[in-house]
Amino acid sequence: MENIRELFQIMTRRFGFLNKNCCSAGGMDISLIQSHIIYEIDRLHKPSMQQVAEILGTDITTFSRQVQSLIKLSLVKKIPAPDDRRVSILTLTVEGKYVATTIDEQMKAYFNEIFSHMNDFEKETVIRSIKLLNDTMAKSSNCCTPPMR
Structure with a gap:
C-alpha cells in the first residue's frame, strides 16, 4: 500500500503550503491564512468575524490578529453590525x-496549467476524488485538525 501521509506531504509542498507567503498581489506578499x-x-x-x-x-x-494585519494593509474593513454592535462585519x-481577484486569477491559471497535463477523464476523476475526500473529511470527528495522540 502506498504511503498516504507521504502523498499528502508531497502535495502540500508542491502547493507551496509550507511557504511563508502563498502569493503576491498588488505588490504585497500575502500569507496562506x-x-x-x-x-x-x-x-x-x-x-461576521465569527463566521469566517x-x-x-x-x-x-x-x-x-490576522484580520488586524489585513486592516493595516488596507485590504479589509471591520465594522459593527447594524443590528448588534458586539458583532463585527468584515x-x-x-x-x-x-487582491482577491488577482489571487483568484493566479490560482485559476495554476490549476489550468496542472490540468492541462491530464485528459478530461483524469481531470474529472481528480476533481470527483477531491470532492469525495472533502465530504468524507467533514464527517470525521477530527475535522479541521489532525488527531493528537
Whole structure:
C-alpha cells in the first residue's frame, strides 16, 4: 500500500503550503491564512468575524490578529453590525477586492496549467476524488485538525 501521509506531504509542498507567503498581489506578499481570509470574505457577503473564523477552523484570537494585519494593509474593513454592535462585519476594501481577484486569477491559471497535463477523464476523476475526500473529511470527528495522540 502506498504511503498516504507521504502523498499528502508531497502535495502540500508542491502547493507551496509550507511557504511563508502563498502569493503576491498588488505588490504585497500575502500569507496562506490571509489568502484564505480574503477568499472567504469575498465569497460570503459581509460575513461576521465569527463566521469566517469558524469556516477556517481558527480560534478567534489568532483570527483577530490576522484580520488586524489585513486592516493595516488596507485590504479589509471591520465594522459593527447594524443590528448588534458586539458583532463585527468584515468587508474587502477596493484594494482587498483587487487582491482577491488577482489571487483568484493566479490560482485559476495554476490549476489550468496542472490540468492541462491530464485528459478530461483524469481531470474529472481528480476533481470527483477531491470532492469525495472533502465530504468524507467533514464527517470525521477530527475535522479541521489532525488527531493528537
